Amino acid sequence: MAVCRRRCGDRRPRGVRGDDPGDRGLRLARAGPAVPAPLAAAGRPRPRLESVAVGRGHRHRRKPARRAAVSLPYGTAQRRALDDPKRFGLLREIEHLVETRYIDRRVTDPQLLYGAARGMLGALGDPYLRFMDPQAYKEFQESSFAGQFTGIGIIMDLKDGQVIVVSPIPGTPAARAGLLAGDRIGKIDGRPTREMALQRAVSLIRGPRGTVVHLAVTRGAQLLDVAITRDVIQAPSVSGDEVLEGPMRDRLRALNLAYVRVVTFDERTGDEFARAVATVLARPARGLILDLRSNGGGLVESAVRVADEFVPRGPIVSTVDRDGKRSTEQADGTARLHLPTVVLVNEYTASASEIVAGALQDDHLAVLVGIQTFGKGVVQTIFPLAGGSGAAITTYKYLTPSGRSIHAVGLIPDVIAGARLEGTSAEVVRRIQAQQLDRAIEVLQARLP
Incomplete structure (x- = not known):
């Protein structure tokens, strides 16, 4: 996946017509004045742009033209959801059934809310759409392409609903363990990855330095169980x-x-x-x-x-x-x-x-x-959402x-x-x-x- 942001510094402003392109694909940017005034005043979070390519920004202020193009539909959808509560009557009925009839009383509101959000995006059949709960969104922000993280050192993507290794980073635990480009990761610490969101797979593989992650890997006809000790990954690009x-x-x-x-x-x-x-x-x-x-x-x-x-x-x-x-x-x-x-x-x-x-x-x-x-x-555009969650929505080609x-x-x-x-x-x-x-x-x- 690939994400991008504009870099400030000693480079002079680029020649941009209209607005800028938005890769773990194209651009991750902070949208400042993009948010409509009523929403900004209400303290609504502001959208950010991501190009989800395979895996792993530089900062410049985003041009107003694209900010408006990204933010206004977002604000319109928010207002429509608030003004027309009947649109979500079906979800409220299901929520009521779970709360009053479901045999397991331990169901929490976040479980239902986040599950509905994932289902809504999943129904569109776009592998690059994803909902991130607060923990996943926090991890996404913390992994913002600074070139250093704690994990095993692989670049991953989704292919045919499966998590694949795009490339092991040379000199990292993944490379030393023998992972290869094209390996399919079927399980992470026993959790099946089929139809798993990419960011979820990333968060499961990452962890404290010195801990071990167990991967079930398919390589052609081979089924491999690979145990890899996590470390700080800081390899030159x-x-x-x-x-x-x-x-x-x-x-x-x-x-x-x-x-x-x-x-x-x-x-x-x-x-x-x-x-x-x-x-x-x-x-x-x-x-x-x-x-x-x-x-x-x-x-x-x-x-x-x-x-x-x-x-x-x-x-x-x-x-x-x-x-x-x-x-x-x-x-x-x-x-x-x-x-x-x-x-x-x-x-x-x-x-x-x-x-x-x-x-x-x-x-x-x-x-x-x-x-x-x-x-x-x-x-993809990354939209911060209420409660600290976020969503990646495909917005450009x-x-x-x-x-x-x-x-x-x-x-x-x-x-x-x-x-x-x-x-x-x-x-x-x-x-x-x-x-x-x-x-x-x-x-x-x-x-x-």
């Missing part, structure tokens, strides 16, 4: 060729080709990638391989900052709301990378990472090598610079290489990844002047 095996690293350096891998897009990614770019330019390298394989997304602002290093001008990503209103995020004109570039992608390249790959492909700034990407191209919607479709690489990772062994995963990297080197060499 960007790395260079030091993560490669010695022979491959030596080969790239002999060819004077740079390699940069982005694992996820969190609050540190923009700065880390800027430092990586400085290293590449200092060499100087003849070409660049940008590895976005098994990058489940994250903060769209971080993705835009990465794309800014390549895209000299023009659009990077656009969003479209339910009324067809389109808003575009423009390149800021600070691009430093003008090298022949290959971008590695696979079936777990999703959301914010698809924004980067799509922008570079559309502008013919890079060749995509690998297999078809995940296809996460919608944006995003488009690549050429106007492509990649949702449920993904990006098709320019050069197909490798195969799907799901259900394969660690040995096969390594072989596929090596084949793709070999092909990327061949393609890049052919593009060198």
Whole structure:
């Protein structure tokens, strides 16, 4: 899942037309004056935007145009619920039956209320909609993409109603335990995950440092029971060729080709990638391989900052709301990378990472090598609700610079290489990844002047 917020700091304001795009997919933002005056005066919570991609914001003030677009329907729905109590007569009848006839008297009001909220969103059949009770919403806020948390170190998403591992973060307990991209988590400490909300799965896997979580994992035909000790996870989101095996690293350096891998897009990614770019330019390298394989997304602002290093001008990503209103995020004109570039992608390249790959492909700034990407191209808005709970509602879809919607479709690489990772062994995963990297080197060499 991917979430995004705009970063304040030494960057000058971006060229934005209308409003900004909204990834554990696109934007998480504080909506200030967006709330209608009567609701703000009444102390109603304000909505926030999330792009739920796979998994893991930078802050800038949100443009008034989008705030209004997000908040007004929300306030209208609130007023309608208050003015027309008959709309929820059926729920009140069921509540009365449970309170007066149900055999178990231990039922609580929050149980019924939160269950009804989950059922209402679940009825829409959108896997990215979710209700968060106060505890889940608190955990969501605390995990806001700062790059550090206590858990096992995996990026997860939902696929076919199941929790899947998009990528284990290198050097974490999950990676050391042997979890692989494509593993399906069937149970967490004995709790079945089928149709479980993603944030609920995240909260169950996280926990105090030193405690153990037990996962029932399906890998192809294998059923595995994995016990993993939780730890503080603080891994860099960007790395260079030091993560490669010695022979491959030596080969790239002999060819004077740079390699940069982005694992996820969190609050540190923009700065880390800027430092990586400085290293590449200092060499100087003849070409660049940008590895976005098994990058489940994250903060769209971080993705835009990465794309800014390549895209000299023009659009990077656009969003479209339910009324067809389109808003575009423009390149800021600070691009430093003008090298022949290959971008590695696979079936777990999703959301914010698809924004980067799509922008570079559309502008013919890079060749995509690998297999078809995940296809996460919608944006969720996070609305704080009464009592400390919250809800994620799908409010936008995003488009690549050429106007492509990649949702449920993904990006098709320019050069197909490798195969799907799901259900394969660690040995096969390594072989596929090596084949793709070999092909990327061949393609890049052919593009060198």
